[in-house]
Amino acid sequence: MKVLLSWLREFAPIEGDPADLGEQLSGLGLAVESIKPIGEGLGGIVVARVLGLRPHPDADRIQIVDVDAGDGEALQVCCGAFNMSVGDLVPLATLGCVMPDGMEIARRRMRGEWSNGMLCSPVEIGLGDDGEGILVLDGDHAPGLPLAEALEMGADVLFDIEVNPNRPDAMSVAGVARDLAARQGAPFSLPEPAVAETGLDATDRLSVEILDPDLCGRFAVRVLDGVGIQASPRWLANRLTALGMRPINSVVDVSNYVMLELGQPSHTYDLAKLAGAGFRVRRAVDGETIETLDGVTRALTSADGVVADSDDMVVGIAGVMGGASTEIGGDTTSVALEMAWWDPASIAASARRLGLRSEASARFEKGADPEVADLAMRRFAELLADTGATLAPGMVDARGNTPERETILVRTGRVNGILGTDLTRDRIGELLGPIEFTAVPNGDDLDVDIPSFRPDSTTEIDVIEEVARMHGYTRIARTRPRSMLTGALSRRQVDRRTVRTAMIGLGLDEVMPVPFLAPGDLERAGLDADGITVTNPLVAEESVMRSSLRPGILKTLAYNASHRLAGLGLFEVGHVYRHPEASQPLPDEREYLAVALAGRDAGDAVGVWSALADALAARDYALVADVVAGLHPTRTARIEVGGVPVGHVGEVDPGVLDAFDVPERVGWLEVDLDTLLGVPHGDTPYQQVSRYPSSDIDLAFEVDDAVPASAVERCLREAAGDLLARLSLFDVFRGAPVGDGRRSLAFTLRFQAADRTLTDAEMADVRRRCIDAVEGSLPASLRA
Amino acid sequence: MDLDLDQHLADASALIAEAADLDALGALDTELLGRKSVVTEARRGLGDLDPDRRREAGSRLNDARAALEGLLEGRRVELEAGERTVRLEAERMDLTELDRGRRLGHRHVVTQTWERLEDLFVGMGYTVAEGPEIEDEWHNFGALNFPPGHPARDMYDTLYVDYGDPLSTLLRTHTSPVQIRVMETEEPPIYSIMPGRVFRSDTADATHMPVFHQIEALVIDRDITFGDLAGTLEAFTTAYFGAGFTSRLRPSYFPFTEPSAEFDIRRPDGSWLELGGCGMVHPNVLRAGGLDPEEWSGFAFGFGLDRLALMRHGIDDLRELFRNDHRFLSQF
Known part of the structure; x- marks a missing residue:
């Protein structure tokens, strides 16, 4: 909502410089986005008459314009716009003039031709947003006349205010003025229009029937006679332009002016064209059509409210747009002026469905004032009086349902309890009075009646907010809650940090791809194409929610590889989303860790896993060879912790890498953190360090390739028993003298007792047991 | 001899x-x-x-x-x-x-900001709560005092997913649904922050992403006041941004808080920056969370997390955070 300072001052004697007023408005919740002085800096800009137009010899986009700037001589100016004709009056910024944006006009050559000034567009002189063409002035003015005089533009200030959706009252100049006056303690009043009533009473000339009282809370109609269409006076057109509306003609402009000033939209019907001189307000029948004012024939549904004539033909879409059949024109004399209150939700749905959002529908959607119509009608007539229009007595005022406005008990203790203030009952009343919330003492508390223009305010807490706003948020003393609680991260959150810290320690960089995928990404990564889809995606590339971190990281690797960034080690911690196995209210959403080691192999990926297992003290894990779609078929293992599968480690399938244009081998780890961090891990019972010497045994076995090293290890552990302190695989060897299809696995076993030194006999015994166990249960033999 | x-x-x-x-x-x-x-x-x-x-x-x-x-x-x-x-x-x-330049990895700059904020609020006595990124319509809107058809729903460009009944399930547009989830599972007093990933139907540009991160705080206790909100935000501002930074509240509108406010921070050079939204938890939201507004009161505030990361490092384009160019990632 834009407002002019001069307009605000018609309602209250508002004081202060523009910057201070901007602060005050923001402090009221009317956030000021910009403050623009207008009508200033126009000195040096004069009215000039176009004498001739010539093409520029060396430029297509510039023409040469000869103008008379008041001395009768032809002055040559180069201009990039082509919308003027010989004889037009246009604004000329003369040499030496400094434009509102600070640019100084100087004589200069444009492609070899002299330009002695600049012709101005509306935007260059702070009049509206149209920067396309030169402003062609209406009316007759003497060349040389200062532009500000020709336009009747006095110095003014334009505030652009962001109005929150709960404040439809502030979508009017009067509403903004009311708040600002309240803040300043200045008297606020709505001017009483001076308008005489004459002619036949409207109630004898019109009828209104509201068939759907939930749709239409009020449908008020008055009649104006002697209406002629003409141009609006300059001052009115200037104000509309400043507030961002284009002047059209006297009737449309007054309608817009009243809407901007008082917040009440209106619609005018040519009374002669209205069949039966009656209105029927109802919902549309599915399939019903109307040709709207913009010449488009629109199909309606029962969701749309309509205004029909006495023959039940639709003559307008409620609150959205009028119909062509009753449009006022040059032959119009008597006009039916409608001011209505519509159900906000209905208008919002209708405007959205029809794609017809307007200044009027925006006000109805947010909730207009059902009681301002009387004033707004008379204001309308007053503004149109100079054109010869007269207001007929009487108003046809049909009522439907408007929201019940109950008196609200506002408890002084509650106000202070919520705000942390120490306001008295009477002070609260004083704060509310200027914004027309009437407060009547009720014991220690107040009974408050809410004004009709504040549909947002319906409960005690709403009134408390008004008290806070009027008191001033910044005047409320700052305190801190006195909590007895201690803060902490949860075990899960600490574990998540441990995961990240481990990855960082391994030299891996964290990535954060967006969780949206393109259709086909999951399949390319070897995954099921069952990702949850976005109903209303912005682009198809972002229409599938990831069910795995794999496609996102592979895309990241490909992106970096295309920038010659190879050999990267990356990880991501993030959510994946899956259709659940059994029906549940929300998808199966899990947190995963994924690691990609470009240029490295499965062995490096296993190293990342074992480091992670160590960091989380998840010691009881097993790697089980596995075949998983999308991962390398002979280099992948399932990770089980405490017997529970938690993820996979290995490499990405080379075919998948080709599909994603990743040029290197990729070591891979993916872990379901929800599962991993849910199985027992972390602190294990302390074991006292033995003070007795330890003894080592080295054993090398030839083992069939089909037997995993972990099986040999498990066998050795079982055979070695409690005295085993440490076991490690220290060498793997393939080739002669080891037979084909076998390899040598060499282990070191360290033995130690807590209470004695082990004897040679004990060591010989355990060595024998270990060898017998491996040779006896596996296709393996001790190497000599 | x-x-x-x-x-x-x-x-x-x-x-x-x-x-x-x-x-x-x-x-x-x-x-x-x-x-x-x-x-x-x-x-x-x-x-x-x-x-x-x-x-x-x-x-x-x-x-x-x-x-x-x-x-x-x-x-x-x-x-x-x-x-x-x-x-x-x-x-x-x-x-x-x-010297082969052996290096540690780098936490993503968003993670760094996220953890810094967690640490700060843990120090102020808060716990950290989390919730699903795909939410139901009730937690994201209904319970937060946005009845169906409420015009304020238009403030959020919501992305829905094909799950359950049409328009029943969505990509959460803010971290506020976690407020309701915390109220459903914990008894007051509640002092929690809720960092998380959120989604809007926004075309990516220097200041918008369809995916970004927010952090939200919820306090529910006996006798919590608007003054407590203002004082907590001031303490946060000084603790996070440093001495010389202050905050102010301006009236605003959110369906789930009342009174509602925008909070701005003032930089040492005197300029103001709009940081986030806040207010007293609306009685309807307390009721939706199963609490009696006459017994409990509370405040909530929230702001964009990514923006703090951009500010700290002088990054001028939000998209950089999600492009994952290694030359970017390895700087932080």
């Missing part, structure tokens, strides 16, 4: 000084002090002397032996030091050759 000990010592001293290595010195040790050495032989001849001369000659021999031992030991120390020097010299390394 015809042995000239002085001469012998002089000769031996020259030999010792010339010993080139520890092996040669060992041979000299045997030659000069061993069983067949001059001093050992001389000691054997002492028995033939009368007691007085024996004492005198014995004393001279002991002195000579001690002198030889001293010379040998001195040379040994010298030679050992020399050999150590040679051995260590052979081990010389050019460490600059060996």
Whole structure:
């Protein structure tokens, strides 16, 4: 909502410089986005008459314009716009003039031709947003006349205010003025229009029937006679332009002016064209059509409210747009002026469905004032009086349902309890009075009646907010809650940090791809194409929610590889989303860790896993060879912790890498953190360090390739028993003298007792047991 | 006694000084002090002397032996030091050759900001709550006092997913649904923050992403006031941004808080920056969370997390955070 300072001052004697007023408005919740002085800096800009137009010899986009700037001589100016004709009056910024944006006009050559000034567009002189063409002035003015005089533009200030959706009252100049006056303690009043009533009473000339009282809370109609269409006076057109509306003609402009000033939209019907001189307000029948004012024939549904004539033909879409059949024109004399209150939700749905959002529908959607119509009608007539229009007595005022406005008990203790203030009952009343919330003492508390223009305010807490706003948020003393609680991260959150810290320690960089995928990404990564889809995606590339971190990281690797960034080690911690196995209210959403080691192999990926297992003290894990779609078929293992599968480690399938244009081998780890961090891990019972010497045994076995090293290890552990302190695989060897299809696995076993030194006999015994166990249960033999 | 000990010592001293290595010195040790050495032989001849001369000659021999031992030991120390020097010299390394730039990885700049905020609020006595990124319509809107058709729903460009009934399930547009989830699972007093990923149907540009991050705080206790909100935000502002930063509240509108406010921070240079939204938890939201608004009151505030990351590092384009260019990631 834009407002002019001069307009605000018609309602209250508002004081202060523009910057201070901007602060005050923001402090009221009317956030000021910009403050623009207008009508200033126009000195040096004069009215000039176009004498001739010539093409520029060396430029297509510039023409040469000869103008008379008041001395009768032809002055040559180069201009990039082509919308003027010989004889037009246009604004000329003369040499030496400094434009509102600070640019100084100087004589200069444009492609070899002299330009002695600049012709101005509306935007260059702070009049509206149209920067396309030169402003062609209406009316007759003497060349040389200062532009500000020709336009009747006095110095003014334009505030652009962001109005929150709960404040439809502030979508009017009067509403903004009311708040600002309240803040300043200045008297606020709505001017009483001076308008005489004459002619036949409207109630004898019109009828209104509201068939759907939930749709239409009020449908008020008055009649104006002697209406002629003409141009609006300059001052009115200037104000509309400043507030961002284009002047059209006297009737449309007054309608817009009243809407901007008082917040009440209106619609005018040519009374002669209205069949039966009656209105029927109802919902549309599915399939019903109307040709709207913009010449488009629109199909309606029962969701749309309509205004029909006495023959039940639709003559307008409620609150959205009028119909062509009753449009006022040059032959119009008597006009039916409608001011209505519509159900906000209905208008919002209708405007959205029809794609017809307007200044009027925006006000109805947010909730207009059902009681301002009387004033707004008379204001309308007053503004149109100079054109010869007269207001007929009487108003046809049909009522439907408007929201019940109950008196609200506002408890002084509650106000202070919520705000942390120490306001008295009477002070609260004083704060509310200027914004027309009437407060009547009720014991220690107040009974408050809410004004009709504040549909947002319906409960005690709403009134408390008004008290806070009027008191001033910044005047409320700052305190801190006195909590007895201690803060902490949860075990899960600490574990998540441990995961990240481990990855960082391994030299891996964290990535954060967006969780949206393109259709086909999951399949390319070897995954099921069952990702949850976005109903209303912005682009198809972002229409599938990831069910795995794999496609996102592979895309990241490909992106970096295309920038010659190879050999990267990356990880991501993030959510994946899956259709659940059994029906549940929300998808199966899990947190995963994924690691990609470009240029490295499965062995490096296993190293990342074992480091992670160590960091989380998840010691009881097993790697089980596995075949998983999308991962390398002979280099992948399932990770089980405490017997529970938690993820996979290995490499990405080379075919998948080709599909994603990743040029290197990729070591891979993916872990379901929800599962991993849910199985027992972390602190294990302390074991006292033995003070007795330890003894080592080295054993090398030839083992069939089909037997995993972990099986040999498990066998050795079982055979070695409690005295085993440490076991490690220290060498793997393939080739002669080891037979084909076998390899040598060499282990070191360290033995130690807590209470004695082990004897040679004990060591010989355990060595024998270990060898017998491996040779006896596996296709393996001790190497000599 | 015809042995000239002085001469012998002089000769031996020259030999010792010339010993080139520890092996040669060992041979000299045997030659000069061993069983067949001059001093050992001389000691054997002492028995033939009368007691007085024996004492005198014995004393001279002991002195000579001690002198030889001293010379040998001195040379040994010298030679050992020399050999150590040679051995260590052979081990010389050019460490600059060996600096291969081995590096730790880097937390994503969003994670760094996220964890910094968590730590700050944990220090202020808060716990950290989380919730699903795909939410139901009730938690994201209904419970937060946005009835169906409420115009304020238009403030959020919501992305829905094909799950359950049409338009029943969505990508959460803010972290506020976690407020409801916390109220559903925990008894007050509640002092929690809720960082998380949120979604809007926004085309990516320098200041918008369809995916971004927010952090939200919820306090519910007895007698919590708007003054407590203002004071908590001021404490946060100073703690996070530093001394010289202050905050202010301006009236605003959110369906789930009332009174509602925008909170701005003032930089040391006097300029203001709009940071986020806040307010007292709306009674309807407390009721939706199963709490009696006459017994409990609370405040909530929230703001964009990514923007703080951009501000800290002077990054001017939000999209950089999600492009995952390694040259970007490895800077933080």
